[in-house]
Amino acid sequence: MIGVKNIITKEDRKNARTSLSVLRTSIKQVRKQDKRGTVKLKYNEEEIQIPEQAFVLFKSILSNIAEGLEVAVIPSHKGLSTQMAADLLRISRPHLIKLLERGDIPFFKVGTHRRIELEDLENYEEKQKEIREKQLKFLTKQAQDLNLGYE
Incomplete structure (x- = not known):
């Protein structure tokens, strides 16, 4: 990269x-x-x-x-290294490894090294964005229902 x-x-x-x-x-x-x-x-x-x-x-x-x-x-024909993927997501490499091992982001191995397809990383990021928006809407509605002064 x-x-x-x-x-x-x-x-x-x-x-x-x-x-x-x-x-x-x-x-x-x-x-x-x-x-x-x-x-x-x-x-x-x-x-x-x-x-x-x-x-x-x-x-x-x-x-x-x-x-x-x-x-x-980023060369498109190669999978991203875990460090490259972590940098793109702006998260730590250890946290990315947890996401990979949990199955949140698909990966493949080249020898002993994990590689992530850019498309899979983009899909994960999009899914996270949708989750954040849904949670924000819920919190906004809840604040309005409780009349906390937010309009």
């Missing part, structure tokens, strides 16, 4: 917004000119070709930074 965990400054956000504007224009031009799906970049007299898919991903990264969001790039 490649991630940006540093605090994103206002200057970073500004630079990302400016770069994003230029990239959007460049992508449109590339699609019109090059049907092979590659982007040519020139820097210090050296030219490189980048697959359009990578260029679009770079645009997405800049978009997230412009919004002040953390960014992580």
Whole structure:
């Protein structure tokens, strides 16, 4: 996993917004000119070709930074390590292991190492969000029924 965990400054956000504007224009031009799906970049007299898919991903990264969001790039063909999964859920690794062993999140083993599919992690996170919303609605209704001053 490649991630940006540093605090994103206002200057970073500004630079990302400016770069994003230029990239959007460049992508449109590339699609019109090059049907092979590659982007040519020139820097210090050296030219490189980048697959359009990578260029679009770079645009997405800049978009997230412009919004002040953390960014992580995860290879989709491999399962996530327990540490990667814990980082994505913003929980400790030991707590994640408990969730895995309890069966809350499916996993598979590669040798002795546990691996988690990104889709399974996203499903777990979505399920937890639904549970939190349901509990919040219950607490809100209960507070209103007891006339605790919440409206």
